Amino acid sequence: QLQLAESGGGLVQPGGSLRLSCAASGFTLDYYGIGWFRQAPGKEREGVSCISSSGRSTNYADSVKGRFTSSRDNAKNTVYLQMNSLKPEDTAVYYCAAVRVRGMCVMASNDMDYWGKGTLVTVSS
Numbered sequence: 001q002l003q004l005a006e007s008g009g010g011l012v013q014p015g016g017s018l019r020l021s022c023a024a025s026g027f028t029l030d031y032y033g034i035g036w037f038r039q040a041p042g043k044e045r046e047g048v049s050c051i052s053s054s055g056r057s058t059n060y061a062d063s064v065k066g067r068f069t070s071s072r073d074n075a076k077n078t079v080y081l082q083m084n085s086l087k088p089e090d091t092a093v094y095y096c097a098a099v100r101v102r103g104m105c106v107m108a109s110n111d112m113d114y115w116g117k118g119t120l121v122t123v124s125s
Helices: none
Strands: 002-005 009-013 018-025 032-039 046-051 059-062 068-073 079-082 092-098 120-121
Touching: 002 092, 009 079, 018 032, 018 120, 032 068, 046 079, 059 068, 059 120, 079 092
Parallel strands: 009 120
Antiparallel strands: 002 018, 018 079, 032 046, 032 092, 046 059, 068 079, 092 120
16 A cells, blocks of 8 residues: 655744654655645645655745755655744645656646645644
8 A cells, every 4th residue: 555654743933943754655755756735724735845756856935945955765765854944834734745757846736646644733832
């Protein structure tokens, strides 16, 4: 069974950091680009970041550029989202998603093949 599982969410104060993980089971991530998405209460899901299958290409939404960093360890079949300088407006459920494509960074919801169930990030004092 092909699955993605996010972890690492939680409650953090403004200015703090969290690292989210996205672990794959049932398939290898070597051939998949990964996108990170988030959905805040009452808002539509938005793309946050993406990373290509090799990790050489990344992209970020303007709202997180300079604060978030995507990386991956294909040997561990895991992708990471390092989130620094967190703001209350970063509060959301964060999802990772995979698309079978090599060499491209994809951050469009409709293009993704597999989704995790999400992890909640709350930024509050």
